[in-house]
Amino acid sequence: MTLSSVLMGVFIAVDLIIKVVAIGVVPENRKPSSSTAWLLIILFFPFIGLPLFLLIGSPYINKRRQRIQARANTILATGAEQLPSAPPTVELSGELRGVVELTRSLTSLPMVTGSNLGVEMDYQRCFERMAELVKTAEETVEVEFYIVARDSTTEGFFLALAAAVRRGVKVRLLLDHIGSRKYPGFTAMQSWMTEVGIDWHFMLPFRPFRGSWKRPDLRNHRKLLVVDGRVAMMGSANLIGSTYGSEKNHRMGRHWHDIMVELTGEIVSSLEAVFAVDWYSETGEVINIHAYRFSEHLPDERLLPSAHGPEREVGGSVNALQLIPSGPGFRTSASLRAFNSLMYTAKERLAIVSPYFVPEESLLEAMTTAAMRGVQVELYVSEQADQFMVDRAQSSYYQALLDAGVKIYMYPAPQVLHTKCFLIDQTCAVLGSSNMDMRSFGLNYEISLLATGGNVVEQIHGVIAEYQRLSTLVDPEEWPKRSVARRYSESVMRLTSALQ
Structure with a gap:
């Protein structure tokens, strides 16, 4: 048996071991979308995917x-x-009080004046x-x-x-x-x-x-x-x-x-x-x-x-x-749960400003469900994000939103709309550091502020009105006509966005 054949046998054995172990280890304590993304990378490129998983793939922090x-x-x-x-x-309202109590149970912070x-x-x-x-x-x-x-x-x-x-x-x-x-x-x-x-x-x-x-x-x-x-x-x-x-x-x-x-x-x-x-x-x-x-x-x-x-x-x-802190130190996905719950309370209007919009599945469902039940849902994003991967990943979600009746407004390039806020009817508003993306919900320490009963809601309404004035509405008839190459890059970047 030659040395090359021995090395080839070792290579094949290690490759097989990595794949078998990954199938049993990667999905543990992880969302299905993230598990699928990691497994695809490890199964196709095991000697690249495994070191990458060991570096940034652990679902646990210190x-x-x-x-x-x-x-x-x-x-x-x-x-x-x-x-x-x-x-x-x-x-x-009973619905909003329920969200406030939920958030308090997740973060220990009550709503105050x-x-x-x-x-x-x-x-x-x-x-x-x-x-x-x-x-x-x-x-x-x-x-x-x-x-x-x-x-x-x-x-x-x-x-x-x-x-x-x-x-x-x-x-x-x-x-x-x-x-x-x-x-x-x-x-x-x-x-x-x-x-x-x-x-x-x-x-x-x-x-x-x-x-x-x-x-x-x-x-x-x-x-x-x-x-x-x-x-x-x-x-x-x-x-x-x-x-x-x-x-x-x-x-x-x-x-x-x-x-x-x-x-x-x-x-x-x-x-x-x-x-x-x-x-x-x-x-x-x-x-x-x-x-x-x-x-x-x-x-x-x-x-x-x-x-x-x-x-x-x-x-x-x-x-x-009410302050909503979140991050990997919490085990409760506080901001994601609060945001989803708030979106389900919308009756007339849900307006969201997010520079990096790569939503977790439950949030995407909350938005599209609101639109399907007759709520006017608006999403404000940059026409061109400052990061290529984010730009392609977030635009991969636009078709599903447009199909549900969501209006997408693009803030003109080369400007970067970095504000993070959203508005529920004329009832409450949220602003802070959290994007509507998987990173903010799972990997970053963030703070958001839920406001009601004062002038914050009115002022956030004014902020969004100014963004709307400056933005261009995406044409649902034209969006499907983008190139095959563009669609392919969107799909690839969408996959990588799930690596948590």
Whole structure:
């Protein structure tokens, strides 16, 4: 027997073992669509598919993070047990109350009151306002963004942080390691933040040669700012200029379009609690926050309701607000369950804005079911997504939506519609960092805000009306005429989108 025949026999045996084991292992604790996608890759390309599966295919994350999140949920539930699921001053329909109670059971956060000081659409103005809020800080500034870059757009905010440190304010900043590292000035920004005294840390750092080994596709995608526990901003914008540091984007006139909401009142406590959990997860430090007390070391410690916290500013319109945090640390798919449930409550209109629309099957069914029962369903997406794979994957769903009667609006290229929000009738609105895609529902840490009974719904209605004015409606007669090559690429990218 020659050496080549022995090697060929070993190759065939290993190939067969990989395939047999994959069939029994891959589907465990995984959705059927994801299992099918992984098995196809492993069965056709076992020596590529197996390493890829081992790198990003595990359905489990670091058990320490899951323990921290579980402990945080217990503390939140205990501290807020005397609070109703929704403010007694707000009238909710039975359906909406059911969603609020569902979300509380999944995240331990009840619906509380809060004042909306404005939903901001102007990209530059978002960062100017954030800098203004930091300038008012007396005790703490807490910053958490997926992408953080120091450039001409964000410079004023960074200088405000440095000035806050000089006057004795404790400034904490979290940035996603993978999300931020590819942008200009990344290393210099780290040195500068350390030099001026900002206490900063990476979220989910991927540094295998330093012992930080995690799934590289699990990311913290949240975007929030909290000042003194009394005022906060959250939304879809990353802490970077609207061209994302790209000369090519600048030359072609491509800008990202986002929204941020400024909040005060009880809802700020929920945002600060989310930051505290993320901070502890990355640093091991228990921080004292204003309306909540948080510690893994005191088993009987309680989160105090906001009535026991400091006086809070009053302004804007009072809304009933519920924060919906989600991510792989949760085992409940909180945002997906909440979003689906909300969509089934729609009676007249469901309008969705999502830059990366690669829906989980249940969400696609919720949208098409709403359209089929006579609800006016609208989807707003970029005419051309900033990522080829996403562009093709999301457009593979358009035919099913059009067949169900969904209206698809395309925001004109080369602009990138990066806002994430949706509207249910004139009843409630949701905005935040979560896309309508499988990544946001299963792999990313996200925060979304459910609002009703105030001016947030009205302002989100205005945001969507402006997007509609600027967008082009997809013609259901023309869409099926796209090329065979285009359809083929859509199908391939749709398959890869299911790799979770």
